[in-house]
Amino acid sequence: MVKVKQKFPRPSIPPDNIPQKINDILGQDDISSIILPGMRIAITVGSRGIRNIALITREIVRVLKEKGALPFIIPAMGSHGGGIAENQQKIIEEFGVTEAYCGCPIKSTMDTVQIGTTPEGHSVVIDRYAAEADGIVVLGRVKPHTAFRGEYESGLMKMMAIGLGKREGANACHAAGWKHMRRLIPLFGNTILNHAKILFSVAIVENAFDETCLLEAIRKEHIAEREPELLVQAKQFMPRIWIEETDVLIVDKIGKNISGDGMDPNITGTFATPYASGGLKSQKVAVLDVTDESHGVIIGAGMAHATTRRLFDKADLEASYINALTSTVFDVVRIPMILNSDRAAIAACIRASNEIDVRKPKIIRIADSLHMEYIYISEALLDEAASHSNLEIVGELQDMPFDENGNLW
Structure with a gap:
């Protein structure tokens, strides 16, 4: 056997630059204007091994607190961790997303609240703490999915439909089988956008070296349009x-x-x-x-x-x-x-x-x-x-x- 180096493009945001990048993207007028003092804001963190996820989460928390909001973190990962709330919290803590490091509470539950139905009649649920919050920040990585192809694969829509949906939401999306996932993910995701208190998303794209190469804040009303464009970029960097x-x-x-x-x-x-x-x-x-x-x-x-x-x-x-x-x-x-x-x-x-x-x-x-x-x-x-x-x-x-x-x- 012989060792071989593979060459890929390497655009990246160095970790030292991430705090300023978060300042910049959350400081945009269309984002900053919807963060109000006293708002209880839930931030989603999933179960994937995303580079710099603890740092990115901490900096989002910092900016929200500077604007007078009251942020907290929720594990958003469907049925992972055996579908047990304590295990889901442990998963994100192992990524460094802890209360001490991020400077805010972590609220983990498998309880859900129905917030609407899809145009096809599916019941749509989200995490109870997220439903009770004054706003939700959808933090997630956009990348190709491992089991289906579509405009929306592994990303923000999936984070809402399956991550925020906890085990119940994940079961609802998966019940029809992977053949229908390309249709169901945006169907559930758009229902959540229409009925839940989503404020904006923070999208992460990584390069071929598992490094952060793009961070973007997207207002609620632009998520459906912007995510497919980010997926194209993610595929190019993979x-x-x-x-x-x-x-x-x-x-x-x-x-x-x-x-x-x-x-x-x-x-x-x-x-x-x-x-x-x-x-x-x-x-x-x-x-x-x-x-x-x-x-x-x-x-x-x-x-x-x-x-x-x-x-x-x-x-x-x-x-x-x-x-x-x-x-x-x-x-x-x-x-x-x-x-x-x-x-x-x-x-x-x-x-x-x-x-x-x-x-x-x-x-x-x-x-x-x-x-x-x-x-x-x-x-x-x-x-x-x-x-x-x-x-x-x-x-x-x-x-x-x-x-x-x-x-x-």
Whole structure:
């Protein structure tokens, strides 16, 4: 295997510049004018591993307080954390979004309040604390979804429909299946815009290096129009594997803090529904471990062909199944072949790949689907990498570094 550097555009907002950026976007007349003294304002924070999320949240809180408002934070993540309020608060606290750091209360509940119905007659609910507030700031990242394609994918509309909707709202959106998600997300989201006390959103877009590259405040009445434009930008900035096809893909770690699907299929090609496609083409996938931040939720393991006993022993099946039941997609939590070591899992995938040169298999290894600047490729892919303008070979060919237990280090 050899280490390879992947090249991507890298526009970014350095963390030191984020406080001033928040000042600027919340200081715009159309935003500043609707923040009034004494307003109790809820700020949404989701379950994804968003770079600088604690800092961005803290700075929004600071500006709201400077204008005399009374902000508080609500976990907005559908059924994640096992659908338990305390767990949802713990998830955002692990991202650094704590009361002490952000300077305001966190209010976590699974209770919801119906605020309207969609034009098709669906009941639309949102978090009780958000419903009782004087205003809501929808904070969220805009990026391609892992299971469907549409004008609105993973972003502000989804944060309202499923995040603010808690488990009940998530169930309502998912009940019809992923085939209808591209229609239901804006249907529910627009109903919330029409009936809830949304003030504005703060949209985040990240570059291929998992860095903040865009922060934008959008008034309530412009969210529906602006989000699709931001999604186009997000797709342009998204990382990928520049090599299009391989025999075996090795993923060191999956996790809910990495992607809603554990590993982002927009990169790995491991889609769990037929309503989205793209990413790498591979015959077999080996997933070796799950992040500690996932607390045993092994969403994504089911899209692998082989895994390790290390991952299986960490699995919290009940929490994983709650998430799968809500999304109605079971494939992501199926248990793949379980091997006792990384070496055995990788070897199984090579052995079971068809019509390949088993002496020189094409293998790509990634740390996870968030960190894509450096990957490892096998010798059989060396010529392809050497001729690609967005790939730079930065190491020497070396045997995979297995320890005495057959695990990579």
